[in-house]
Amino acid sequence: MKIGxxxxxxxxxxxxxxxxxxxxFERQKTPERLRGKLHWDxxxxxxxxxxVKDCPSEAIEIITIDKQAKKFVMRYHADRCTYCGQCVKNxxxxxxxxxxxxxxxAAQTTAPFTIYYGxxxxxxxxxxxxxxxxAG
Amino acid sequence: MSTDGSLSGxxxxxxxxxxxxALKEPGHFSFTVDGEVVTDASVRLGYAHRGIEKATESRxxxxxxxxxxxxxxxxxxxxxxxxxxxxxxxAGVEVPPRAQAIRVLVAELERxxxxxxxxxxxxHEAGFDTLFMYTWRDRETVMDILxxxxxxxxxxxxxxxxxxxxxxxxxxxxxxxxxxxxLEGRTHHxxxxxxxxxxxxxxxxxxxxxxxxxxxxxxxxxxxxRASGVIRDIRVEAPYAAYADYPxxxxxxxxxxxxxxxxxxxxxxxxxxxxxxxxxxxLPVGELQTRMPRRVKAGETVSRVEAPRxxxxxxxxxxxxxxxxxxxxxxxxxxxxxxxLVTAVGHxxxxxxxxxxxxxxxxxxxxxxxxxxxxGGAAYNWEQIRHYGIAFYQGK
Numbered sequence: 001m002k003i004g005x006x007x008x009x010x011x012x013x014x015x016x017x018x019x020x021x022x023x024x025f026e027r028q029k030t031p032e033r034l035r036g037k038l039h040w041d042x043x044x045x046x047x048x049x050x051x052v053k054d055c056p057s058e059a060i061e062i063i064t065i066d067k068q069a070k071k072f073v074m075r076y077h078a079d080r081c082t083y084c085g086q087c088v089k090n091x092x093x094x095x096x097x098x099x100x101x102x103x104x105x106a107a108q109t110t111a112p113f114t115i116y117y118g119x120x121x122x123x124x125x126x127x128x129x130x131x132x133x134x135a136g
Numbered sequence: 137m138s139t140d141g142s143l144s145g146x147x148x149x150x151x152x153x154x155x156x157x158a159l160k161e162p163g164h165f166s167f168t169v170d171g172e173v174v175t176d177a178s179v180r181l182g183y184a185h186r187g188i189e190k191a192t193e194s195r196x197x198x199x200x201x202x203x204x205x206x207x208x209x210x211x212x213x214x215x216x217x218x219x220x221x222x223x224x225x226x227a228g229v230e231v232p233p234r235a236q237a238i239r240v241l242v243a244e245l246e247r248x249x250x251x252x253x254x255x256x257x258x259x260h261e262a263g264f265d266t267l268f269m270y271t272w273r274d275r276e277t278v279m280d281i282l283x284x285x286x287x288x289x290x291x292x293x294x295x296x297x298x299x300x301x302x303x304x305x306x307x308x309x310x311x312x313x314x315x316x317x318x319l320e321g322r323t324h325h326x327x328x329x330x331x332x333x334x335x336x337x338x339x340x341x342x343x344x345x346x347x348x349x350x351x352x353x354x355x356x357x358x359x360x361x362r363a364s365g366v367i368r369d370i371r372v373e374a375p376y377a378a379y380a381d382y383p384x385x386x387x388x389x390x391x392x393x394x395x396x397x398x399x400x401x402x403x404x405x406x407x408x409x410x411x412x413x414x415x416x417x418x419l420p421v422g423e424l425q426t427r428m429p430r431r432v433k434a435g436e437t438v439s440r441v442e443a444p445r446x447x448x449x450x451x452x453x454x455x456x457x458x459x460x461x462x463x464x465x466x467x468x469x470x471x472x473x474x475x476x477l478v479t480a481v482g483h484x485x486x487x488x489x490x491x492x493x494x495x496x497x498x499x500x501x502x503x504x505x506x507x508x509x510x511x512g513g514a515a516y517n518w519e520q521i522r523h524y525g526i527a528f529y530q531g532k
Binding site for chain 1: 195196198199200201202203205206264266267270273276283284285286287288291293296301302328329332333334335336337
């Protein structure tokens with residue numbers, strides 16, 4: 001039986017640096033496997049849409065520009081994404097990756113959350129043709 | 137404080153919750169008090185019902201995995217694990233041993249994080265905030281390990297149907313070992329604190345005593361049962377995943393009071409450290425994933441795992457399509473809730489938060505029942521339920 005069994009811990013802490021991180025002034029290195037923003041490389045995409053089918057939050061849309069020439073554009077909704085990484089696992093051609101650096105995704109408007117990936121020319125073609133998706 | 141009309145104001149019922157500073161989650165308790173002493177208690181749950189079971193029916197097997205993983209923010213992995221084990225059993229898929237071992241590894245790391253979290257919360261309810269602060273500081277160690285290993289602090293997404301997503305490299309194994317070494321030292325210290333600190337013991341020793349007979353009658357599960365001397369641990373009784381290869385020694389205590397629950401949970405940490413080290417030393421070599429069919433054979437199955445709080449139960453029914461026909465989840469908090477009402481009687485009102493914290497409750501995990509009285513026998517789909525809900529509240 002004793003009293004003040006945590007006293008030593010508290011006294012020792014007087015001589016230690018605070019554990020709290022001074023974010024955003026000091027940044028810890030993020031782990032290599034951290035699942036941040038999704039990135040898509042259009043060059044190998046076969047348009048199988050397995051990423052779309054298994055996405056639990058309907059965050060991915062693959063828009064076909066030209067099926068014969070395998071031209072696709074991805075519309076990615078970062079605000080719906082749950083960052084589970086299932087699409088990365090599903091993609092047989094390793095088109096999808098999740099960045100361990102790009103994780104500070106907060107924004108004051110919804111616009112930055114709709115992200116288009118694909119070839120420049122395809123994107124221009126798409127944006128002329130398809131109206132902006134409704135919110136939500 | 138409200139009076140009970142039947143006894144002309146002699147008996148008081150103190151309502152606590154659903155919103156209350158002592159509880160971080162919504163649950164309503166009515167304590168009948170005689171002075172400061174509680175003479176009767178009742179509970180009302182259901183304030184955090186989210187309709188997750190129904191929502192799985194309109195998602196495919198893989199999508200449902202991530203939805204079910206989000207039932208609990210603390211023990212997310214065991215939910216995904218219970219679901220995966222059930223679906224794999226239905227589909228007749230054999231998961232490689234390396235994947236099973238990694239699943240157990242993450243489950244035990246999660247148990248460490250959950251028990252540290254509980255230790256802090258329970259200490260906070262007792263007014264011992266120093267212990268709360270230090271346990272939560274140390275908990276960051278295991279959170280960092282989980283983030284390094286899986287890529288996220290909370291919803292690890294370690295499982296996929298048919299295996300796991302990632303491998304455990306030797307360098308990550310070293311990181312885990314270093315973290316465990318630090319945590320083991322701290323755990324010894326905390327065990328000493330909760331068993332010797334005189335002030336703290338006055339809040340825990342002899343408080344909320346549940347005898348072995350009571351524990352068996354009430355059907356409590358997990359550390360709450362083991363603190364009353366009941367050997368009830370799914371990892372021991374029905375080893376799943378790789379627990380048959382890494383046997384667990386159940387930690388028991390006889391006293392059945394709050395102190396015993398502290399001792400059981402802290403000693404379980406040592407058991408988790410031992411299992412994790414054993415897995416890292418003898419990780420089987422092989423594949424991480426097997427091929428999983430998109431459609432699961434028709435049938436139904438039951439899947440049980442030991443969550444940090446006790447037995448987690450899944451019933452899964454398939455009709456041979458892409459989507460589950462029915463997923464039923466029962467979390468350990470529901471089994472343990474009755475013990476709060478029984479053990480509360482005879483204690484001071486001020487002990488109630490401690491007795492409640494003693495079972496490590498997780499309210500939003502267990503709120504899962506909905507009764508639609510005037511449905512007329514028709515089965516609703518997800519969209520119809522949404523419209524029904526909107527119409528119901530507009531009509532109010």
